[in-house]
Amino acid sequence: MVNKNLKNYLTDKDNKFSNIDFSTNLPLPIQTNEKITVTVLGANGTMGRNVAAIFASFGQCIVYMVCRSQEKANTAKEQAIQSVKAESIKNNLITGTYDQIESYIRHSNIVFESVSEDFKVKQDIYNMIRPYLKKDAIIATGTSGLSIRKLSDELGQYKNRFFGIHMFNPPYNLTLCELVVHSEEQKELAVQLKRYLKDKLNRTVVEVKDEPSFLGNRIGFFFIGEAMRLADKYQDQGGIDYIDSVLGCFTGRNMSPLVTADFVGLDVTKSIIDYIYDNVHDEYRNSFLSPEYLDHLVAENKLGHKVNRGFYYKDRDRKLMFVYDIKQKNYRLVNKYQFYFSNEMIKLLRNGQYEKAIELLINDESQEAILCKQMLLIYIVYSLKISSEVSSDIASCDDAMATGFSWIPPIALIELFGGKRTTRNLVNRYLDEKYQSIVNNEEFYDNVPEHSKYDFRSFLKAKY
Structure with missing residues (x-):
């Protein structure tokens, strides 16, 4: 018919x-x-x-x-x-x-x-x-x-x-x-x-x-997976909204990582990370291990933004935002965290002082600033690794993250940190051997472009 x-x-x-x-x-x-x-x-x-x-x-x-x-x-x-x-x-x-x-x-x-x-x-x-x-x-x-x-x-x-x-x-x-x-x-x-x-x-x-989850999602959900892992580890400090505050828009994204997971859908997030965990068996595999609290929320049909219940939910009548408290296994009001490093970075970004903002982050040794640095650095290194394995051009990771996630591209972030040498020094200082070995491999690291075709400034938002 x-x-x-x-x-x-x-x-x-x-x-x-x-x-x-x-x-x-x-x-x-x-x-x-x-x-x-x-x-x-x-x-x-x-x-x-x-x-x-x-x-x-x-x-x-x-x-x-x-x-x-x-x-x-x-x-x-x-x-x-x-x-x-x-x-x-x-x-x-x-x-x-x-x-x-x-x-x-x-x-x-x-x-x-x-x-x-x-x-x-x-x-x-x-x-x-x-x-x-x-x-x-x-x-x-x-x-x-x-x-x-x-x-x-x-x-x-x-x-x-x-x-x-x-x-x-x-x-x-x-x-x-x-x-x-x-x-x-x-x-x-x-x-x-x-x-x-x-x-x-x-x-x-x-x-x-034809590799599990290809390029963009492989990188993006690695970062989201690491953020979920940190939320679990630091649940006494606040968990989900604490980590999102450490990795807010001022770090080069339109949405913080766990807000992103809510927007994508927690069921979709779980499906993607489960598939990668089941099909990839390298030393980064545990970054895709679904945390217990994610499994619980999905089982309860609290799937994120599409049902207004997930990591976050908004009480539209009272105009209040709530977050899932991992430790209490219930929702509470979102905290307005105040970190010196992020407050100062946002002030500098508002004035267009991008290099000073990143210099402030590099020099700050508070717990939150160190977590922020570590997450940005593992994002860079893992992106380069996966791009070299999955695509024909190592710089493809910049296209993937800029035009697929609206996140600051990894090579552009290297430029923001002051270049390849400075980035390598930071990796050697703040990350463990599985990341250090990648940037210390001269044959590999020399092939990373010195410059990105994307301007890092357009991704850094002067807000949480």
């Missing part, structure tokens, strides 16, 4: 989609005036509808938004339009259900899967669509970390036309796009797809290997 909008579109005399020769042109006609069609499966999810909006707006594609019910699809369409603030894309978005899947897939140049992060669910979807795929279609998953190689096994002859295209939420504001390539046979096609994502969809594309 084909819905009326789709039927009219497919019989339009000006429709040229089926005549595109993908064997002689680029896999996507980015250098022509041809429009392409995209099917987004699971378009009612947050990422599904937002990715549909990116294709419809930047790519000017016709996008079939496939959901389990027509009502969900219609709601998703309205939310997609709002996400890019462009009413003009409404005619590019066609809503429908899985009842029409055969017609959608047969006429799509790109099929983008955005269903739940579950191997079995995704594999069932691939088995459903495989009989209807165009021979030159691109098939992609938006997974945030599952193995692309393993998922591709369900696609048979289309295996090498299957990629990970992981965008970050919200993609209208965060332009990072991790392109995951799982075999050498894909390399030529990957170059062309990367060009499309960059030039047509305006993405900051980082090509990454």
